[in-house]
Amino acid sequence: KKNYRIAVLPGDGIGPEIMQEAVKVLTLVGEREGVTFTCEEGRIGGIAIDTDGTPLPEETLKLAKEADAVLLGAVGGPKWDQNPGHLRPETGLLGIRKGLGLFANLRPATMINSLVDASSLKPEVVSGVDLIVVRELTGGIYFGEKKRYDGPNGEVAEDQCIYHEAEIERIIRVAFDVARKRQKRVVSVDKANVLESSRLWRKVAERVGADYPDVELSHQLVDSCAMQLVRDPKQFDVIVTENMFGDILSDQAAMLTGSIGMLSSASLAAGSFGLYEPVHGSAPDIAGKGIANPLATILSVAMMLRLSLGMDKAADAVEKAVGNVLEAGHRTGDIASDRSKAIGTVEMGQLVRDEL
Amino acid sequence: KKNYRIAVLPGDGIGPEIMQEAVKVLTLVGEREGVTFTCEEGRIGGIAIDTDGTPLPEETLKLAKEADAVLLGAVGGPKWDQNPGHLRPETGLLGIRKGLGLFANLRPATMINSLVDASSLKPEVVSGVDLIVVRELTGGIYFGEKKRYDGPNGEVAEDQCIYHEAEIERIIRVAFDVARKRQKRVVSVDKANVLESSRLWRKVAERVGADYPDVELSHQLVDSCAMQLVRDPKQFDVIVTENMFGDILSDQAAMLTGSIGMLSSASLAAGSFGLYEPVHGSAPDIAGKGIANPLATILSVAMMLRLSLGMDKAADAVEKAVGNVLEAGHRTGDIASDRSKAIGTVEMGQLVRDEL
Ligand SMILES: CC(C)[C@H](C(=O)O)[C@@H](O)C(=O)O
Numbered sequence: 001k002k003n004y005r006i007a008v009l010p011g012d013g014i015g016p017e018i019m020q021e022a023v024k025v026l027t028l029v030g031e032r033e034g035v036t037f038t039c040e041e042g043r044i045g046g047i048a049i050d051t052d053g054t055p056l057p058e059e060t061l062k063l064a065k066e067a068d069a070v071l072l073g074a075v076g077g078p079k080w081d082q083n084p085g086h087l088r089p090e091t092g093l094l095g096i097r098k099g100l101g102l103f104a105n106l107r108p109a110t111m112i113n114s115l116v117d118a119s120s121l122k123p124e125v126v127s128g129v130d131l132i133v134v135r136e137l138t139g140g141i142y143f144g145e146k147k148r149y150d151g152p153n154g155e156v157a158e159d160q161c162i163y164h165e166a167e168i169e170r171i172i173r174v175a176f177d178v179a180r181k182r183q184k185r186v187v188s189v190d191k192a193n194v195l196e197s198s199r200l201w202r203k204v205a206e207r208v209g210a211d212y213p214d215v216e217l218s219h220q221l222v223d224s225c226a227m228q229l230v231r232d233p234k235q236f237d238v239i240v241t242e243n244m245f246g247d248i249l250s251d252q253a254a255m256l257t258g259s260i261g262m263l264s265s266a267s268l269a270a271g272s273f274g275l276y277e278p279v280h281g282s283a284p285d286i287a288g289k290g291i292a293n294p295l296a297t298i299l300s301v302a303m304m305l306r307l308s309l310g311m312d313k314a315a316d317a318v319e320k321a322v323g324n325v326l327e328a329g330h331r332t333g334d335i336a337s338d339r340s341k342a343i344g345t346v347e348m349g350q351l352v353r354d355e356l
Numbered sequence: 357k358k359n360y361r362i363a364v365l366p367g368d369g370i371g372p373e374i375m376q377e378a379v380k381v382l383t384l385v386g387e388r389e390g391v392t393f394t395c396e397e398g399r400i401g402g403i404a405i406d407t408d409g410t411p412l413p414e415e416t417l418k419l420a421k422e423a424d425a426v427l428l429g430a431v432g433g434p435k436w437d438q439n440p441g442h443l444r445p446e447t448g449l450l451g452i453r454k455g456l457g458l459f460a461n462l463r464p465a466t467m468i469n470s471l472v473d474a475s476s477l478k479p480e481v482v483s484g485v486d487l488i489v490v491r492e493l494t495g496g497i498y499f500g501e502k503k504r505y506d507g508p509n510g511e512v513a514e515d516q517c518i519y520h521e522a523e524i525e526r527i528i529r530v531a532f533d534v535a536r537k538r539q540k541r542v543v544s545v546d547k548a549n550v551l552e553s554s555r556l557w558r559k560v561a562e563r564v565g566a567d568y569p570d571v572e573l574s575h576q577l578v579d580s581c582a583m584q585l586v587r588d589p590k591q592f593d594v595i596v597t598e599n600m601f602g603d604i605l606s607d608q609a610a611m612l613t614g615s616i617g618m619l620s621s622a623s624l625a626a627g628s629f630g631l632y633e634p635v636h637g638s639a640p641d642i643a644g645k646g647i648a649n650p651l652a653t654i655l656s657v658a659m660m661l662r663l664s665l666g667m668d669k670a671a672d673a674v675e676k677a678v679g680n681v682l683e684a685g686h687r688t689g690d691i692a693s694d695r696s697k698a699i700g701t702v703e704m705g706q707l708v709r710d711e712l
């Protein structure tokens with residue numbers, strides 16, 4: 001009997017509540033497929049700061065490294081917002097990305113038809129949106145050298161944005177590989193009219209693109225892309241871009257759907273290893289109330305089954321179950337048009353398992 | 357009789373066509389107000405590359421420096437897109453910003469009620485949107501040191517993002533001063549959870565904010581802001597941010613209105629000197645056809661009258677004339693719901709002058 005080790009990192013805020021439902025779904029999938037998932041919990045983010053004095057304890061990184069895949073809830077909260085950099089929950093997130101070599105962040109923004117009304121955009125603009133942002137996750141200005149010093153006119157701060165050709169090449173390849181399984185259109189986003197790193201980015205995208213004659217490659221400047229995402233998001237299939245631009249554009253794209261409580265993401269290393277997490281944050285304002293939407297985390301499980309464990313059919317089944325529950329009209333508060341009929345976290349998780 | 361010197365830089369693509377209409381409006385304003393505007397033309401962008409071998413001839417910079425204000429059309433086009441950096445039209449734009457010390461870019465995104473339908477967002481989400489992005493324009497990663505060299509794994513490219521306290525302070529002050537004349541709410545946008553320059557930015561924003569107890573200051577991370585602009589743009593009054601983030605967010609905000617052919621911008625130096633230009637680009641695909649929308653350039657004239665020349669009443673009159681023409685149902689192709697009834701550039705300019 002096959003056995004997979006899954007590192008489960010619930011994190012802060014609503015993290016533990018939504019993760020519980022995701023793990024129950026995973027367990028059920030295991031029973032149905034005759035596979036054992038050994039879920040081992042680790043601490044990350046604020047809870048780890050409180051317990052271990054660091055947002056990413058060695059133990060957690062080790063646990064994650066030894067696992068076949070990682071499920072993450074969410075990190076952060078007002079309690080740690082004033083902390084110095086090394087004691088902030090986000091630092092744990094950046095640390096685990098770097099520590100596990102998770103250089104490719106896949107952020108799908110798919111409009112679920114029954115939720116079109118939740119979008120702030122017109123139905124005809126968003127219905128059918130099905131794009132994915134492929135974001136470089138371990139390079140660029142996030143990880144470049146940082147400086148702070150006193151100059152003649154007060155303090156000076158510096159961030160270095162640095163990209164190596166090999167870093168660009170591997171993420172561009174991921175994007176093209178993803179596009180091959182989709183509509184075969186890649187838009188590479190940069191600011192090549194101003195930035196040197198973008199000029200190298202574009203050159204590498206062109207070179208790598210030549211290896212994929214079946215996939216169409218075009219380029220957009222980041223400011224144009226931010227406009228086009230608003231004007232006509234349906235034009236996009238795969239968007240590939242560097243870390244900082246990807247942070248902004250993937251969040252913008254997610255919000256176009258109006259239901260970020262539904263969106264999951266994958267952060268992949270070379271090979272099949274990956275970390276899976278919902279796009280939404282730790283939502284401290286509703287933590288502990290049992291009303292958070294567990295679907296993005298459950299859909300993260302589906303992504304994990306597909307991308308890290310090769311269990312495509314099980315992944316399809318989970319996604320289908322979620323789709324059916326929504327079509328039947330069940331909603332948590334964040335996506336409900338009539339809040340009085342909204343159901344809770346546990347109930348939503350149970351409905352998905354019933355469908356499975 | 358008062359005499360103002362205006363440097364007029366039509367630039368490329370539709371630049372000359374739309375500028376012609378703007379200058380005619382300016383001349384009419386002069387006649388009505390008993391003021392002389394001496395308009396002197398200069399070359400910038402692609403046309404300057406072709407004629408002078410550089411996107412920003414010394415002569416143009418001198419002309420601009422000696423003027424009371426600058427009107428710019430648009431620069432760029434496919435003809436120069438493959439040129440090396442120093443021979444690209446955008447380089448002329450960056451050069452004139454730096455050369456004239458235009459550190460404060462004001463980018464209003466105002467929803468004109470009669471054009472609500474042009475937006476891709478729902479009417480209830482965008483009607484009433486009235487925000488302004490105050491973008492730092494001469495610092496940050498745009499102007500930091502750039503490097504390109506060979507490393508062990510191929511080429512390496514670097515861009516340095518650097519901010520001095522004094523640079524941050526002056527743009528934050530502009531934002532607060534602008535907010536005082538509006539709804540008194542400033543959202544400062546940064547990525548303080550990751551970038552050192554953002555941490556300095558936030559610190560300075562807090563310090564300067566204390567001098568404006570009548571204005572509310574809050575902070576948003578750039579990724580959140582990109583989401584909030586989609587979800588609920590009406591929440592914003594003044595957004596202030598650094599150069600790169602401002603580039604992205606101001607274009608995103610502009611597109612929310614669905615009619616970027618209507619939006620103008622100001623780039624200000626210390627004192628009252630400024631450069632005024634439409635937000636849209638040079639639109640090479642429609643250049644020379646006489647169908648471009650001149651209203652954003654005409655509204656740039658209004659901004660110039662108000663911000664650089666202190667002619668508030670004349671500015672109001674121009675804006676009102678534009679509003680009346682739109683209310684009467686006149687539309688250029690870019691904002692027409694029925695394209696067969698669209699009017700041309702010259703006709704639109706004439707209608708505005710008739711209203712004046
Ligand atoms: C928390 C933060 C450091 C992180 C990022 O910017 O990468 C987050 O916004 C994300 O997109 O996962």
Ligand SMILES: CC(C)[C@H](C(=O)O)[C@@H](O)C(=O)O
Nearest residue numbers: 193194223446447449450603
């Ligand atoms: C052309 C380009 C250099 C410029 C910028 O990024 O500043 C443009 O996008 C703008 O916003 O004015």
